[in-house]
Amino acid sequence: MDMASLHQILGNVAKGKMSVEDASQKLRHLSFEDIDYAHIDHHRSLRKGFPEVIFGQGKTADQIIGIMEKMQVQEQVVLVTRIDVKQADRVVECFPDAVYHKEEKMVVWKKHDVANQGKGTILVISAGTSDIPVAKEAYLTASVMGNQVASIFDVGVAGIHRLFNHREMIATASVLVVVAGMEGALPSVVAGMVSRPVIAVPTSVGYGASLNGLTALFAMLNSCSSNVAVVNIDNGFGAGYMASIINRL
Secondary structure, rough: OOOOHHHHHHHHOOOOOHHHHHHHHOOOOOOOOOOOOOOOOOOOHHHHOOOOOOEEEOOOOHHHHHHHHHHHOOOEEEEEEOOOOHHHHHHHOOOOOEEEHHHHEEEEEEEEOOOOOOOEEEEEEOOOOOHHHHHHHHHHHHHHOOOEEEEEOOHHHHOOHHHHHOOOHHHHHEEEEEOOOOOOHHHHHOOOOOOOOOEEEOOOOOHHHHHHHHHHHHHHHOOOOOOOOOOOOOOHHHHHHHHHHHOOO
């Protein structure tokens, strides 16, 4: 439940449009709701400004659907991450208003369009085309959380002149998410160009010595650009979420 919904319920009680009993029923699971296989954190929107996100990997379609059924009652938006096509088909069948984003592996259900809550533009940059799925996960997450988001894809250090062609967009972004595999050099380059926070996302893209993203992760953690912070390998969701939080400040 978000703050607007809570204010509406309390306001309706104050105006006599809703009984205390009805309000109590709506607020019964304000903290959390136990449905056996999940304790749904309905209070998270009030604490953090965005509902609990459903991590689809490892869950059955029935479990995801069951959680969404309870969340829909209280939330304006529901986000499911790391969900495959088979799971998503079942979910969209149950919730026709939900949209499956195949490349991002995410399902988004919204009661209505999310209002812009950001102070500026979040820019998502990918080093290579193979990094785009992770970059798009960050892009979609930040968008669903109510931000203006832009993107630049395939501007890695193997052709660094491509990056410099977007100097103006890079310079005016409030937060930058930079996604790279291989040797993971691009976030350091971008961070050296701006005075804004850069969230680096290592991907598991690369040949053997990339060690499924560990090489890029270590490179980003050892960046000499002091405005770089790093999330986990392939964690576009985490980067988009953190960028959104920063962009609200």
